[in-house]
Amino acid sequence: MTEPASLLPPAKAPLTRKRWIVRLLAVLAILGPGLIAANAGNDAGGVLTYASAGSQFGYRTLFLMVLITVALVVVQEMCSRLGVYTGEGLGGLIREQFSARSTFGALSLLLIANAGLTVSEFAGIGAAMQIFGVSQYISIPIAAVAVWGLTVLGTYSRAERLFLVLVLAFLAYPIAAFLSHPDGKEVISNLVWPHFLATQSFLVLAVALIGTTITPYMQFYVASAVVDKGIKPADYRSERIDTVSGAIWSDVISIFIIIATAAAIGGTGPLESAREAAKALEPAVGPAAPALFGLGLLGASLLAASVVPLSTSYAIADATGAPRSVSASFRQAPLFYGLFTLQIVVGAGIALAPGNLVALVVNAQVLNGIITPMLLTYVLILANRKRVLGTAVNGRIFKVVATLCVTVVGAMSFIVLVLTVKGLF
């Protein structure tokens, strides 16, 4: 008999206060992989998409964000479960369970798409620091060295703690949202009931929202990070709280970005950059708006500038069987750290290069539209396979919910891909 994997811990005797404290401590000790993976999604590209959603369609996308949150929770939970119960990352599992050609194809696409994302993260760091009056030619190299040094030279547990502090920078968005005086009734009505528009621009934005919220690097990162952290099946209940709360926290922040921009500049049309969003908010939110947006953007971009290259390194080292651990030294895991270093150097380098190179590389993110349906299908098959997960395999109800999520997200990603390719010609 397989136990259906529910999102909530099974109902047991009511928790006494002491047990609550013990549980809370257990969750805090494990806190990290799930929270970091999902929150890297509020990076430069994410902020721009959420801000655009608010400025273009007001509160109308809020209900969609609630649905996306459910899908993100389901997908991230499956990935962390796969990591904890098999002791392997997604790269290795895909190689074991699928053909050589599809593994190679998926990982090559991930490599290119993540390289594009890394460039946009460094560009995001540059943009955020420009809000504070620091030139990108100073901020990007310093950030690159800091991210590299923290991950390669320092101990990862310290780096992880810093990442968790960076997640706190996101509190800037709820503050901005409250300062912009949103219409509470309107917000709640849009959160609990769909107010969708049947237009192409709404569909494109909806797909962009899904694409920026559920991105392949998050799945690769969370599965490998739980393995690297040595989280065992017995601790899975605590890890599940980390993963689920991380995904929810990340999307609550996204929702606040939409609310802030919707209240301040709703109905004005799409935005060109996150910086423009920060500037546009100034009249409504006050002089603190650019600084608040800058802080959130900086935190997320720094986080993602480390998480995205790490996910590539994990995936490829996992699939080739090479040593991979953030606790290892460069000499012990040369492929893992070599790839990480290369991505940081190339990512920061291209972000600094003049001209339209950045725009070109950022377009590589379109590839995420191809990988997302592919990867989510792999994740779903793996989590449904008893031979992979044993007793932790997807339960019947979870299987239906997960299949629905994966199908909708996959179909939407495919639509955006077709629209983007059509737009190129």
Add this chain to the structure above:
Amino acid sequence: MPDEDGADKGRRRGPYLVSKLRDQLAVRRTIAGELISLANLLGRPVVDTDGDRVGRVNDVVVHWEAGTANPMVSGVLVSLSKGFALLDASEVTFEQSKVRVRSTRISVAKAVRHVSDIGLARDVLDHQLVDIEGVQVVRAADVYLRKLPDGWELAGVDVGFQAYARRLLRKRRVCPPPHRAVDWADLQTFVPRATDERTPDVTDPAAAAGTVGGGIQLGFPAKDLRKLRAREVAAIISDLGPRKRAQVASLAAPVAAAEALRQLDQNQRDALLGELSESDRTRLLALLESDDEK
């Protein structure tokens, strides 16, 4: 004279390349009769005595017994138009690009895998293995079968990228020469524990080849696993997940395993100990504590 020397070199270069090519062809011809690449064989046709296709090669199964360095091929799992058939090795002839059935009829009845059988495509190809000789965790990019007078044995695996890259291209007519081959006797595998408690479902190759239960099959340590030193056990353990770590720790020399455990952080050590059997855990904990007292 330099000019003549140069001309001489040019003249020698031609025959040298020809002889090198001839050597390579000779190697390939020898390999063709002696070695079969599993990756090259998978998906190839299984033909009957008349040469008509009856199915495709889904997996090659070896019978795994303690003490044998290189297990013998015991059968081949064939995908038929409906379901699967497990043919005994004595019923078929292996060729480079096909499997020929000797008997005129194929028994499609219960294709149940024996508990100590390993499906090479399912359990070994692309899976993590420990190369004891090279002290590293590898993934099998290809698996080689070697011809013996009385059948085929599992020779070893290829862990090189070339072997993997070959699989992305078209299949070859003959077995490609090994690139970074490791003898099977030097490998520690992690094969899922198989039970045949359930009625096999012939629509699923996994079930047709035996049902996989939880955990990892223990009791077949690689030849030199117990000779590994603490530093080497630690290096291997650091590249594996908790369950596989536990297997290596329980099969390695206890003192080396205890020392390797000491090098893990508390979280990872607990995860490993949690996967061990009660007796192994008690033994390793006793060793850890006795060292602490010193």
